[in-house]
Amino acid sequence: MKKYIFHIDANSAYLSWQAVYDLQHGxxxxxxxxxxxxxxxxxxRKGIILAKSLKAKKAGVKTGQPLFEALRACPKLTIVSPNYQLYMACSDEMMSIIQTFSEKVERFSVDECFMELSCKDPLTIAYQLKNTIYKTLGFTVNIGISTNKLLAKMGSELEKPNKVHTLFEDEIMEKMWPLPVNELFMVGRATNKKLRKYGINTIGQLAKTDIEFLSLMMKSHGRLIWHYANGLDSSPVKKDSRKIKGIGNSTTTPFDVDDIRYASLFILSLTEMVALRLRxxxxxCHVVHVSYHRASQGGGQGRQRKLITxxxxxxxxxKIAMELFKEIWDEGPIRHFGVRVTMLNTAEIYQKSIFDEKNLEKKRRLNKHIDLLRVKYxxxxxKRASFIESGIKNINGGIHEEYPMMTSLL
DNA sequence: TCTGGGGTCCTAGGACCC
DNA sequence: TCTGGGGTCCTAGGACCC
Incomplete structure (x- = not known):
């Protein structure tokens, strides 16, 4: 029996999941x-498109597009606000079905995963998996089959929706090389632009380009995409999802912020969310980062600081976030704030500060109690007094306010 | 082009140590 | 004192992913 890698990808995940949920609820x-x-x-009217139906796509609606633009392209568009809690639950259900096929499953994102399995007939297995997910959960997936993760992923994206594709080494030339170079995994906007400048327009052309030239142009990233263009990838399917490296939240403000009092409220509300998730x-955390972006014309700055304890x-x-912010802010108008913590360790083994030990423990307990109340109620x-009548949410970031804060989401 | 937000990884340069 | 070189740590910023 040979070892195969499968890449499973839910088709228009958020939209499919919402559709199934709605149907089930009458x-x-x-x-x-x-x-x-x-x-x-x-x-x-605010925000952007996260997922779209085929009909919306045909009308010119694109993922990432601001809502008003999508509505201009398609005035009859039905827009549903995201329900991340539901999507997490659907993702978990999909994962558990996949895990009945193989123990070696790596979750790659909310709607994608890799599966490793030794078998005789991978196509039959893939169709079984696809049908089981559809019969049990009511939505379709794409599956790519190959011998490494890169080819499996490229395979699953060949034709959508509800399809199974193989992309083996001997199929690369025919199935992958004619594709535009930006469709290669890890070729984003910036890399695409560079490659096009040198007349590299397809994945095949990239594969035939001298790796030393790419290396000169883009360092290690150049070597990486050359390997990918040639279907080369030896990264293993990692059963245990990777450890969290950092936790951050950011928000775009509804107005230009040029007042330190408002700035500090936004930073505090983001910190509340970040710290809650951390706990x-x-x-x-060992490192605190703060960043802001300009109202217009890009521009923006960040600063980080490593803590002793x-x-x-x-x-x-x-407190640290505010110190950092004051160091970098030139008092110009701001439209976007971010707070992030990195270098994370588990709390159990943290090195206790030599000073102030009792106080620290007391503060930690207080924080924990507040977290519990907020999750529950x-x-x-x-709410901190400073938020009252400020018009600013006391906790800010990603997860919608109207949904209970679930630790499974954090 | 940025629209939104949450992530990871890489690189360059400076500080600091031996 | 800046002569030599190597190594690590830290920070800022860019690029990529979904």
Missing amino acids: SNIDLRNIASAIGGDKSK ANNMM PTDNTNTIY GSQTI
Whole structure:
């Protein structure tokens, strides 16, 4: 029996999952059969498209597009706000089905995973898996089959939806090389631009380019994409999902911020979320980062600081974040804030500060209690006085306010 | 082009140590 | 004192992914 790698990818994941959920809860409209999209927030005019139906795609709706632009392209577009809790649950269900086929499964993102399996007939297995997911959960997937992760992933993206593709070494020339170079994994906007400048327009042309030339142009990244273009990849399917390296939240502000009081409130609200997630993961951080972006014309700065003693305390992180922010802010108008912590360790083995030990433990317990109340009764339960009547959410970042804060999501 | 937000990895340069 | 060189740590910023 030979060893094969499968890449499984849910088709328009958010939209399919929402459609299935709606049907199961009495809706007589299948979002997949109309011009529809997932994205934006409650007000419907803000935010971007996260997923779209085929009909919406045909009308010119694109992923990543601002909502107003999508509505201009397709005025009849039905827009549904994202429900991340639901998507997490669907992702878990999909994973558990895949795990009945093989023990070696690596979750790559919310809607994608790799599976390693030794078998005689990988195509039959793939169809079985695809059908089982459809019968059990009601949505379709694409599956790519090959001998390494890169080819499996490229394979699953060949033709959508609801398809199984093989992409073995002897099929690379025919199936992968004619594709535009930007469709290669790890060739994004910047790399695409560079390659096109040198007349490298297809994956095949990239594969035939001298690796030393690419290396000169893009260092290790050049070597990487040359290997990928030639179908070469030896990274293993990692059963245990990788450890979290950092936790961050950021937000675009609804108005230009040029007042330190507002800036500090945004930074505090982001810190609340970051610190909450940090504690929910039972971790401590060694580094705090802060960043901001300009209102227009890009521009922006960041600064980080390494701590002598790790922390999971909201106030400590906030204090450092503010120090850093004051160091880099030139008092110009800001439209985007970010707070991030990295160099994480588990909280159990953190090195206790020599000083102030009792106080630290007391603060940690207080933080934990506040977390519990907020998870149980909602983020509004406990609010710092400074937020009252400020018009700024007391906790800010990614996860929607109207959904309970679930540790599984964090 | 940026629209949004949450991530990871890489590189270059400076500080510091031996 | 800046002559030599190697190594590590830290920070800022860019590029990529979903």
